[in-house]
Amino acid sequence: MAVNSRPLPTLPVLDDPAAEQVLASGLLPELAYAFGGPFHFLLPDAFDTNLRAMQDTLAAAEVDGFVYFAKKANKAAVFVERAAAGGAGVDVASVAEFREALGHGVRGEHLVVTGPAKDPALLHLAVQHGALVAVDALDELDALATAALTGRVRPARILLRVLPPAQPHSRFGLSQTELATALDRCVQAGDAVRMEGFSFHLSGYALQPRADLAAHLVDLCLKARVQGLEASRISIGGGLPISYSDADSWHTFLAEQNSGHYHAGKTFHTGDFYPYHSPVAGAAALAALLATRPEGHEQPLAALLKEAGVTLLLEPGRALLHQAGASVFRIRGVKDRDGYQILTVDGTSLxxxxxxxxxxYLPDPILLPQDPAGPAGTFPASVGAATCLESDMLTWRKIPLHSQPRTGDLLVYPNTAGYQMDSNESPFHDLALPPKVVIDQTDRPRPRWRLDRHFT
Ligand SMILES: Cc1ncc(COP(=O)(O)O)c(C=O)c1O
Structure with a gap:
């Protein structure tokens, strides 16, 4: 059903030669046949590039820093292996993530443990392996001190996580009063606790609040040192933005989209969309953050860190996974609706x-037709899941596809490695979880692939 009326909004992704090479190679239909269901492909070389860019940015700003990959952003083993090989640590928030990271080559002292109300077994593992723990509550601090005394192996290495003054309703972090108590308890704990500094994680992607809070944490370090504590590092958590699309496409999309552009007249609040374009993204956002002058300070953040002898820790998830993978579904059915079609694919919106x-997830999916010589035109389509739920739509938006979608064609959602592909996956309807395929040599005429060690 080709349509020629008013154009529907689109959100094309930025150029990504490695992913484009995979799409052009003919590999994806073969893998779809082999797996008989949806799958994800991973491009870990992009992870290496993103990691190196962040490390180079720290070096260029002459800031002593260390990058931890926030593992929650993707469950694949390959990214942990690349983090270990690339001189990064890993941010973990469960016993399973801790074990995974250790088992895939990350040294215990290169782990940072985040998250609220941590499992006692996780705290115990952290002490045993010399991992850093971002303490989120006073009882956690007590439990760590006890674990260190009981194990008699080494001190508990900790950061105190701060409740952001600008986000006072956050459920994470210690209030000012709790911080004061925590510092006293660190002093009293003596050798059982090594208080290495402070941490935060802010919602949103703005740089100025991050620079302001980082500067505040540097001040806290200076004050804690007066109490005889080490206080030599701060962690600024994650939240480095990435750009999926160019500025023009994103702003045009936001200006034009309305409920008529979605299946069933669905309305989304534009404020709930991820900012699919940011003026600075990834390592460039880190550079901009280091160059930002925190409120009430004469110097940029980089200079404040250097002057205070404070190491900068960061825990990027999404930003390390930019262009590091995509998700592939097969179209199982095509239905006509008034002026558009509903495609049902062989997976779910999870x-x-x-x-x-x-x-x-707004970036335009790419149709890989079985018959590339099929009719051209504009074919608006929304995308539903292979489940019984009315609301299980991968894409409510009517995507203006450029060729006619047919049962058996593939639909590729680009740049999904950061959270999109697996953070919410479940075996609903007893459907198998989509396997992950690692493609690490895209520059060959025929890309090489293997399964990530996590098959399920
Ligand atoms: C404590 C902490 N660190 C790091 C991250 C990673 O954030 P991002 O993927 O936006 O970089 C998160 C995300 O929730 C987090 O809670």
């Missing part, structure tokens, strides 16, 4: 995550 935030 493999795209965003619906769970009252939102939608």
């Amino acid at each position: 493999s795209l995550s965003e619906q769970w935030f009252n939102s939608e």
